[in-house]
Amino acid sequence: MSLRFWQRIRLAPGVTLNLSKSTASLSFGPRGAKYTVSPRGNRATLGLPGTGLFYTIQDRKGARAATPTRDKLSLGFFWRLVTSPEEKALIDGLRALSEGDEDAALSHLEAANDLPDAAWMAGMIRLKQEAFAQARVHLESALAAGGRLGALLTKYDLAPQSTLPMAKGIFAHISPTERGTRLALVELCEASGDAEGATQHLERLLVIAPEDPVVLLSFVQIALDxxxxxxxxxxxxxxxxxxxxxxxxxxxxxxxxxxxxxxxxxxxxxxxxxxxxxxxxxxxxxxxxxxxxxxxxxxxxxxxxxxxxxxxxxxxxxxxxxxxxxxxxxxxx
Missing domain, CATH: 1.25.40.10 (Tetratricopeptide repeat domain)
Structure with a gap:
C-alpha cells in the first residue's frame, strides 16, 4: 500500500504576512487559516480547504484601547538616541512591512540580522519568497538565540504569528519561539529534501512539545517514509x-x-x-x-x-x- 497519504505541500505559498495599520495587531496566515493578535482580542481561525468549514476562537480578555501600529513602530527623537542601529533597523523593517513594502522591510530586517527577532521576521519573508536557503540561515540564527528570541517584539508589544501548511488541510500556528521556529524548519527541510534535518528538529520538538498533535503528525508522517x-x-x-x-x-x-x-x-x-x-x-x-x-x-x-x-x-x-x-x-x- 502507499505509505504517504498527506503529501506535504510547497511551504512558501502558505506563508503570508500582514501588519494591520488600524490597530496594533499582527496577522499571518493563508486564506482561511490565520491567527490575529490585537487589542480588541485574540482570535484563531482554522479552515479545512474544500469543506467550507472554519473554526474561530475569540478571546477578548485583556482588551484595551487600540494603539495604532504606526505609533507603536515610531521611535521618537530622544528614544532613537539610545537605541542601537540594529534595533532601529528592526523597527524600520516592521514599519515597512506594516505599510506593505516587503522589499524595504526585508532590507532593514536583514541589516539587523544579528537580532534574533529581525532574523525570524526575515526568515518568514524569505519563506514567502521561496528562498529556502536564505530562510534557513535566518531561522537557524534566530533559533540559536535561545531565550532572546521574541524579546524585542515583546518590548514593542507586538506578537507576530505565522500559519504554515503542514499537510493538506492541516495548518500550524507558529510564533517566534523555539517550537514555532523548529516547526518552520521541519517544513523547510522537507521542502529542500533534507529528511535528516527535519528529523533532528522533530526529535527536539518531541521533547519540548510532546503533546502537540501537529508535531506528532509530522513525526509519524516522516517515519512512515x-x-x-x-x-x-x-x-x-x-x-x-x-x-x-x-x-x-x-x-x-x-x-x-x-x-x-x-x-x-x-x-x-x-x-x-x-x-x-x-x-x-x-x-x-x-x-x-x-x-x-x-x-x-x-x-x-x-x-x-x-x-x-x-x-x-x-x-x-x-x-x-x-x-x-x-x-x-x-x-x-
Whole structure:
C-alpha cells in the first residue's frame, strides 16, 4: 500500500504576512487559516480547504484601547538616541512591512540580522519568497538565540504569528519561539529534501512539545517514509497509543498508526484502528475518509476477507470513483 497519504505541500505559498495599520495587531496566515493578535482580542481561525468549514476562537480578555501600529513602530527623537542601529533597523523593517513594502522591510530586517527577532521576521519573508536557503540561515540564527528570541517584539508589544501548511488541510500556528521556529524548519527541510534535518528538529520538538498533535503528525508522517526501519515504526506505535479521534489531525495520526501496525505484521490490529478512525466523519476531509476506507479494504484482502474487501472497494467507488487504481481493481476498466 502507499505509505504517504498527506503529501506535504510547497511551504512558501502558505506563508503570508500582514501588519494591520488600524490597530496594533499582527496577522499571518493563508486564506482561511490565520491567527490575529490585537487589542480588541485574540482570535484563531482554522479552515479545512474544500469543506467550507472554519473554526474561530475569540478571546477578548485583556482588551484595551487600540494603539495604532504606526505609533507603536515610531521611535521618537530622544528614544532613537539610545537605541542601537540594529534595533532601529528592526523597527524600520516592521514599519515597512506594516505599510506593505516587503522589499524595504526585508532590507532593514536583514541589516539587523544579528537580532534574533529581525532574523525570524526575515526568515518568514524569505519563506514567502521561496528562498529556502536564505530562510534557513535566518531561522537557524534566530533559533540559536535561545531565550532572546521574541524579546524585542515583546518590548514593542507586538506578537507576530505565522500559519504554515503542514499537510493538506492541516495548518500550524507558529510564533517566534523555539517550537514555532523548529516547526518552520521541519517544513523547510522537507521542502529542500533534507529528511535528516527535519528529523533532528522533530526529535527536539518531541521533547519540548510532546503533546502537540501537529508535531506528532509530522513525526509519524516522516517515519512512515522509511518502513524498513522497524525501531522507528515501533516508536510510532508507542507514541500514538493514546491518540483519540477528536480532531482531523487525530484521524490522520490514527491512519499512520494503522499503517505502522500493518507494516509490523499486525493487520487485524491495523483494521481495528482504521475502523475507529473512520467512525467520525463530521469535519473530516473527504480525502482522508476515502484513504481510510481504501487502506482498510486492502487489509481485509490481505487477511483473506475477500468479500469484505470487495464491499469496501465498492463503497469507495460510489463515494470517489476517481480514486487512483480503484476502477481497475474492481474490473471496471
Amino acid at each position: 522509511t518502513p524498513q526501519d522497524h525501531d522507528l515504526l515501533d516508536r510510532v506505535i508507542a507514541l500514538t497509543v493514546a491518540t483519540q479521534n477528536e480532531t482531523p489531525i487525530d484521524t490522520g495520526i490514527l491512519l499512520y498508526r494503522a499503517r505502522a501496525l500493518a507494516v509490523r505484521g499486525l493487520p487485524d490490529a491495523a483494521i481495528d484502528v482504521l475502523t475507529r478512525a473512520g467512525r467520525r466523519r463530521k469535519d473530516r476531509p473527504d480525502r482522508l475518509l476515502h484513504q481510510i476506507r481504501h487502506d482498510r479494504a486492502e487489509l481485509y484482502e490481505r487477511v483473506g476477507r475477500k468479500a469484505q474487501a470487495r464491499r469496501e472497494f465498492e463503497k469507495l467507488f460510489v463515494e470517489a470513483p476517481e480514486f487512483e487504481g480503484l476502477a481497475e481493481r474492481l474490473g471496471l476498466r
